[in-house]
Amino acid sequence: MQQTKKLFLRTDQLTIGYDKQALPLHENINVSVKPGQFTCLLGPNGAGKSTLIKTLCGFIKPMSGQVWYGNEKIERIPEAQRAKKISVVLTDRLDVQNLSVFELVALGRTPYTGFFGKLLPRDIQLVYHAIEEVGLKGYTQKSIDKMSDGERQKAMIAKALVQETPFIILDEPAAFLDLPAKIEIMQLLRRLSKEKNRGILLSTHDLEMALQTADKIWLMAQGKTLQEGIPEDLVLNNQFKHFFEREGIQFDNYTGTFKYHKQIQHKINLKGEGNACNWVARALHRIGFATVDEGSKYTVQIYHNVPSQFALYHSNKLVLRCNTIEELMEGVVRAVAAKP
Numbered sequence: 301m302q303q304t305k306k307l308f309l310r311t312d313q314l315t316i317g318y319d320k321q322a323l324p325l326h327e328n329i330n331v332s333v334k335p336g337q338f339t340c341l342l343g344p345n346g347a348g349k350s351t352l353i354k355t356l357c358g359f360i361k362p363m364s365g366q367v368w369y370g371n372e373k374i375e376r377i378p379e380a381q382r383a384k385k386i387s388v389v390l391t392d393r394l395d396v397q398n399l400s401v402f403e404l405v406a407l408g409r410t411p412y413t414g415f416f417g418k419l420l421p422r423d424i425q426l427v428y429h430a431i432e433e434v435g436l437k438g439y440t441q442k443s444i445d446k447m448s449d450g451e452r453q454k455a456m457i458a459k460a461l462v463q464e465t466p467f468i469i470l471d472e473p474a475a476f477l478d479l480p481a482k483i484e485i486m487q488l489l490r491r492l493s494k495e496k497n498r499g500i501l502l503s504t505h506d507l508e509m510a511l512q513t514a515d516k517i518w519l520m521a522q523g524k525t526l527q528e529g530i531p532e533d534l535v536l537n538n539q540f541k542h543f544f545e546r547e548g549i550q551f552d553n554y555t556g557t558f559k560y561h562k563q564i565q566h567k568i569n570l571k572g573e574g575n576a577c578n579w580v581a582r583a584l585h586r587i588g589f590a591t592v593d594e595g596s597k598y599t600v601q602i603y604h605n606v607p608s609q610f611a612l613y614h615s616n617k618l619v620l621r622c623n624t625i626e627e628l629m630e631g632v633v634r635a636v637a638a639k640p
C-alpha cells in the first residue's frame with residue numbers, strides 16, 4: 301500500500317491563485333490521482349479549473365501548500381524529469397501547421413530523445429502504436445491543420461501517450477467537439493487509463509458525461525471547498541445540486557440530469573405507458589403542463605399498435621386522434637385556449 305501511494309499525484313493543503321495581494325481562488329485543496337484512475341474536474345466558468353490544472357503541472361506556483369508527485373514536490377523536479385512524469389494537453393489550439401500526425405505525436409518522445417534527437421526504432425514503434433491506439437491509423441502522414449478538431453485532439457492524446465508518463469492531465473479535451481466526438485474522446489481516455497494504468501485527470505463542463513465515465517469527480521466552485529468523490533456519492537449527497545443549481549435550473553438527483561424550471565400553467569391527465577408516454581409527458585412539461593393521473597378535464601391517452609396512437613379527450617369526449625406528438629401538442633394548446 302505504502303509502495304503504491306508513492307506513485308500518487310496529490311496535493312497537500314494546496315492554495316491556488318495568481319496575485320499574492322489578492323484573495324486566493326481556492327484554499328486547502330487535498331486531492332489525489334492514482335495510476336489507472338480516471339478523474340474529471342467539474343466546475344462552472346471561472347471556477348479555477350485551468351488554474352488548478354496549471355498548478356498541478358507546475359506551470360503556476362502554489363500560493364501555499366504543495367503538489368507532490370510520489371515523494372517529490374513538483375517544483376523540485378527538474379523540467380526534463382517532469383516531462384517523464386506528467387504529460388499535459390492544454391485547451392489552446394496548437395500552432396502546428398505543416399506537421400504531420402506522425403511528426404506531432406513523435407514530439408511526445410522529446411523527453412527521451414531531446415528536441416532535435418533522433419528517433420530510435422523503439423520510439424518509431426511507440427509512435428505508430430499510439431496513433432493506432434487512438435484510432436488514427438491511416439492518418440499518419442496527414443497534415444494536422446487539415447484534420448477535424450476531434451481528430452486533432454486524438455493526435456494530441458497519442459502525443460501524450462508516447463510520452464510514457466504515469467499521469468496525463470488534460471484541460472477541456474472535448475471542448476470543441478460535437479457530442480459523438482466528445483463521447484469517443486471520453487471513452488478513449490477512460491479505456492487508456494485502465495489499459496495503460498495511467499492516472500488521467502481532465503477538466504470538463506460535461507457533467508452528464510463525467511457522471512457516466514469518471515472513477516472520481518472533483519467538484520469546484522468559487523467560494524466553496526473542493527469536493528472529491530465517486531459520481532454516485534456526490535449525486536446522492538446532493539453535492540451536484542449544491543454546486544450547479546441556479547435560478548431556473550434544477551439538478552434531478554434521480555436521472556443525474558439538469559432540468560429547466562418551467563412555468564406550470566395547467567394540469568392534464570396522462571394515461572398510457574412505455575416510451576411514447578414518456579416523450580408525450582416531456583412534450584407536455586415543455587409547454588407548461590403538469591401531468592397527473594386524474595383531476596383534470598383534459599386527458600391524453602396513449603394507445604399502442606394502432607395507427608393514430610395519441611388521443612385527447614375533454615370530459616371523456618374525444619377531441620382529437622393523431623399520429624404525432626406535434627399534432628397532439630397543437631391540439632392540446634388549441635383545446636385549452638378555447639375551454640380552459
Ligand SMILES: Nc1ncnc2c1ncn2[C@@H]1O[C@H](COP(=O)(O)OP(=O)(O)OP(=O)(O)O)[C@@H](O)[C@H]1O
Nearest residue numbers: 318319325343344345346347348349350351352505
Ligand atoms: N493569468 C491570470 N492572471 C490573473 N487571473 C487569472 C489568470 N488566468 C485566469 N485568471 C482568473 O482566475 C479565475 C479562474 O480562472 P480559470 O481559467 O482557472 O477558471 P476555469 O474554471 O478554468 O474557467 P472556464 O471554465 O471558463 O475555462 C478567473 O476569475 C480568471 O479571470
